Amino acid sequence: xxxxxxxxxxxxxxxxxxxxxxxxxxxxxxxxxxxxxxxxxxxxxxxxxxxxxxxxxxxxxxxxxxxxxxxxxxxxxxxxxxxxxxxxxxxxxxxxxxxxxxxxxxxxxxxxxxxxxxxxxxxxxxxxxxxxxxxxxxxxxxxxxxxxxxxxxxxxxxxxxxxxxxxxxxxxxxxxxxxxxxxxxxxxxxxxxxxxxxxxxxxxxxxxxxxxxxxxxxxxxxxxxxxxxxxxxxxxxxxxxxxxxxxxxxxxxxxxxxxxxxxxxxxxxxxxxxxxxxxxxxxxxxxxxxxxxxxxxxxxxxxxxxxxxxxxxxxxxxxxxxxxxxxxxxxxxxxxxxxxxxxxxxxxxxxxxxxxxxxxxxxxxxx
Ligand SMILES: Nc1nc2c(ncn2[C@@H]2O[C@H](COP(=O)(O)OP(=O)(O)OP(=O)(O)O)[C@@H](O)[C@H]2O)c(=O)[nH]1
Ligand SMILES: [Mg+2]
Numbered sequence: 001x002x003x004x005x006x007x008x009x010x011x012x013x014x015x016x017x018x019x020x021x022x023x024x025x026x027x028x029x030x031x032x033x034x035x036x037x038x039x040x041x042x043x044x045x046x047x048x049x050x051x052x053x054x055x056x057x058x059x060x061x062x063x064x065x066x067x068x069x070x071x072x073x074x075x076x077x078x079x080x081x082x083x084x085x086x087x088x089x090x091x092x093x094x095x096x097x098x099x100x101x102x103x104x105x106x107x108x109x110x111x112x113x114x115x116x117x118x119x120x121x122x123x124x125x126x127x128x129x130x131x132x133x134x135x136x137x138x139x140x141x142x143x144x145x146x147x148x149x150x151x152x153x154x155x156x157x158x159x160x161x162x163x164x165x166x167x168x169x170x171x172x173x174x175x176x177x178x179x180x181x182x183x184x185x186x187x188x189x190x191x192x193x194x195x196x197x198x199x200x201x202x203x204x205x206x207x208x209x210x211x212x213x214x215x216x217x218x219x220x221x222x223x224x225x226x227x228x229x230x231x232x233x234x235x236x237x238x239x240x241x242x243x244x245x246x247x248x249x250x251x252x253x254x255x256x257x258x259x260x261x262x263x264x265x266x267x268x269x270x271x272x273x274x275x276x277x278x279x280x281x282x283x284x285x286x287x288x289x290x291x292x293x294x295x296x297x298x299x300x301x302x303x304x305x306x307x308x309x310x311x312x313x314x315x316x317x318x319x320x321x322x323x324x325x326x327x328x329x330x331x332x333x334x335x336x337x338x339x340x341x342x343x344x345x346x347x348x349x350x351x352x353x354x355x356x357x358x359x360x361x362x363x364x365x366x367x
Contacts, residue, residue, distance in 0.1 A: 168192030262354030
């Protein structure tokens with residue numbers, strides 16, 4: 001199945017494009033559009049609440065494997081730039097740059113815009129993404145875009161297949177209480193294969209549950225592989241105990257914590273981080289405010305030897321260790337990427353990313 005996130009600045013044609021890809025379903029701070037016909041199953045998520053809030057942007061990207069970045073003929077603005085930093089910070093692998101509203105400009109202007117964007121995105125995850133010129137008014141480019149999506153989707157499927165044998169994990173994005181059934185959740189199998197009747201744990205609540213039944217696109221199934229979008233009826237839990245972002249995993253796998261020590265890469269496009277700063281930490285669909293309690297940076301001290309030392313700040317573009325304290329429990333795996341944001345930053349709100357497991361850091365000269 002193909003999962004797409006439609007992102008971009010205000011008025012970039014996101015909602016109109018989403019409506020051409022599927023039928024409108026669930027709406028919260030993101031709107032989902034579903035399509036299932038002639039063997040193609042597709043979900044497109046429109047980050048409707050963005051740019052007012054960055055959470056719907058992170059949510060939409062986490063719910064998808066392929067991003068469509070919409071840029072209108074007026075060209076990129078600050079929010080387009082922020083979307084690019086978000087994609088880079090998330091290490092987003094697959095996407096297409098959609099030059100939208102193509103009927104309102106000239107072909108040479110679109111070529112010029114594409115060439116400029118290629119320069120801007122050099123060195124980012126977007127550097128090798130394909131471009132397509134699309135009009136939802138004349139339908140020009142729509143079929144080309146669908147063809148590109150199908151090609152990328154095949155690559156995504158083979159990547160996901162490699163994750164089928166990992167311990168199973170489902171990330172929940174919607175929760176309902178259905179009369180006569182109880183707690184029903186919608187979510188994504190991010191790794192492994194889940195089975196009906198399996199005993200699992202909902203984290204960070206730490207509640208043991210049984211998967212009563214599994215549905216994929218309204219059809220009952222007995223198992224669902226990595227990459228599947230599923231509806232699950234859960235036994236032994238009430239819907240009030242489950243939130244968006246909760247994770248269903250096997251007993252004994254994963255970590256739950258409120259404080260974090262992360263090896264971080266700070267974006268070049270943010271401001272200096274100071275001890276005492278309040279940041280926002282994202283892990284999948286979970287988010288929590290955190291305080292920067294400590295910063296460790298590496299320097300060469302003028303010699304060949306690398307010295308790691310406490311600092312009161314970290315510079316944009318640097319690597320550092322951030323000690324963060326929060327108040328909300330997050331469930332994660334040791335290999336998960338965390339994303340940091342500063343909601344007060346005026347330039348753009350994404351600060352960087354980090355991992356809790358040890359990764360080699362590059363020391364910064366002259367620190
Ligand atoms: N001519 C033309 N107009 C378009 C096209 N796509 C969208 N529009 C118009 O552009 C405006 C914005 O489109 P939306 O789809 O609402 O864009 P959006 O990114 O969802 O906008 P917000 O959610 O309001 O930020 C609307 O008036 C659309 O009718 C297109 O391909 N051609
Ligand atoms: Mg919209």
